[in-house]
Amino acid sequence: MTHQPQEALVEPDAVGLGPSGDDPGEGHESVRRRGGRFTGYWLMLPSALWLALFFLVPFYSLVAMSLYDPKGSNLTGYDMTWHVANYVDVLQAYWRPLLRSFWYAALATAACLVLGYVLAYAIAFKAGRWKNLMLVLVIAPFFTSFLLRTLSWKLILADEGWIAEGLRTLQILGEDGRLLATPFAVVAGLTYNFLPFMVLPLFASLDKIDNRLVEAAGDLYASPARAFFKVTLPLSMPGVVAGTLLTFIPAAGDFINAELLGSPNQRMIGNIIQNLFTNQGDYAAAGALSMTLMIVITIGVVLYIRRAGTEDLV
């Protein structure tokens, strides 16, 4: 497969160079370059195989699954009938959790952006010699399992936990008010879990900003606030775009947070898909729902990147 395009690439080049023959050295040059191209493809082979095995094959099977006849079952097997109606069915049945997933993911991304920007800004510009330590602290939670960390939030937000009780004492939360099993708990969990994905690209963008540009803005009559909005923020946009994508995409498909911190009322699309696969054994619906999620996110990301105009950013 991979050999086909490279032949096509080399061919016109060799033809173009051959007859012109301005420089006798050029022929040798092109031979050497052709060898270089082969080397590149050989080096690509392992990763191409890896992608084929672990992306293309599962993706193909997922697409196929989404078009199975829903009458089949785990035991009897499914028939491939190009049953496009699966998509209509799952959208009708699950549009609510699908919308909810995007809503929660958007809230969590917004919260991550605000918290993460402040943190990344502090690390990049104010941390001085503590910079590396702070970066390690941002990554440190990854040394514990995702599941364990989310479970800990269950304890923190528990009804008899000190936060919930404290808020009840302060009358912020009603008599029977809860934190756990609310949208707040789910969004808080998502925010916590995906914060590092926001902080790291933001930090990378902010750290690259030449402080002299901020000084120059000040020299040109921009107050610190205006210098931030006119210089620092626009220059950190690549980090904002990368961070929001890295946060929003996994958050929209997440099911652990809704499972552990939410109630059935906060079920996200990930929970539905997981349930359809493992409990109900409805592979066709699960596949169609997975595909729907993937398509909506892909379209959203493309529109977002177009809109954010990353090509405009340096």
Added chain:
Amino acid sequence: MSLVADEGATTRDVQESGDRDLRLTALTKSYGSFTAVRSLDLVVPQGSFFALLGPSGCGKTTTLRMVAGLDTPTSGTITLGDREITYDKPYKRPVNTVFQSYALFPHLDIAENVAFGLKRRGVKDTKAKVAEMLDLVELGNQGRKKPFQLSGGQQQRVALARALINSPEVLLLDEPLGALDLKLRRGMQIELKRIQTEVGLTFVHVTHDQEEAMTMADTVAVMNAGVIEQMGPPAALYDNPETTFVANFLGQSNLLAGDILGPDGDVVKVSVQGTTVSIPAERSHADGGKGWVGVRPEKVMIAEVGGEIDAPGNRFEGGVVTDVSFVGVSTQYLVRMPWGQEVMVFEQNTGRRPIFAVGAPVDLSWRPEYAFLLDASQDALAGVEDGDD
């Protein structure tokens, strides 16, 4: 000779005050135990092209940053006309800077970069002004390009336009030509001088390039280790340096150890290795005892043994040429004197006489009015290494 004396007088004229002079008084900046700028007193007359010249680390950039408001002085004051701006925020001072790295905003195009300052001050219609500025720096048709699409010299001109458009009372230039190659730098020096004359603003130019400072500035202040060693018009500084640092940093000098015999009329007599030389009193910067007699290499005249030298002073005999560098318009000799010191001699290649060969015995002399006398307590090598760019 009257020329030199006149220029000596202008050194003091610089201190005359105008309406909108930039005045630094006892300005000091310390970082912990390190003092970057030590009790600096300086008056930059309105409308002048002023150069702060010194080796890296001498405190010239720190001084500039304090004027811009980017660094806060430890003590002392900065006033602009009647207004004290010592602790004003940078965005509240009528001062703009051309940064060494240009610091152009990469996300804005050239026109937006130039309009930045005006927009921040609430000027609505910037178009005409921006176009006019871009024309001034000869970038009229580049307004829609991004900074990275321009060459170094063009970026430098954008930085200049971006600062000038605000008509600051003082324009600060922090080694603005440092990143350009030699040829471009020479061109930009002339360009900068033209623009300064055209707009008539006060320019304060920080540089370590002595040639750049001398070419452009009306007044040069030579800075070393946080203090100003000497200040004045370029020619006065060059002809009549007051310290060994200035003598060596600004051009090159021969410094000969001598015993000061004392004043005699309007000259000071000094015995150099047994030969008595005269130094004009106004060029004598040592009190007594020992001193350095300084002569610029191009002022030293060279002749074959016993040959005629067009100088009324005593001559030094017994020199031997140890090195000859032919540089086209002139020849640079190193002449070893009987007491072991090597004296630099630059001679114009007028063709009057053949160039001396290595090993040739020669006599040296100079016109006494071009020599200067410095305090022997100063290091004869101060500023020698620093001067090399």
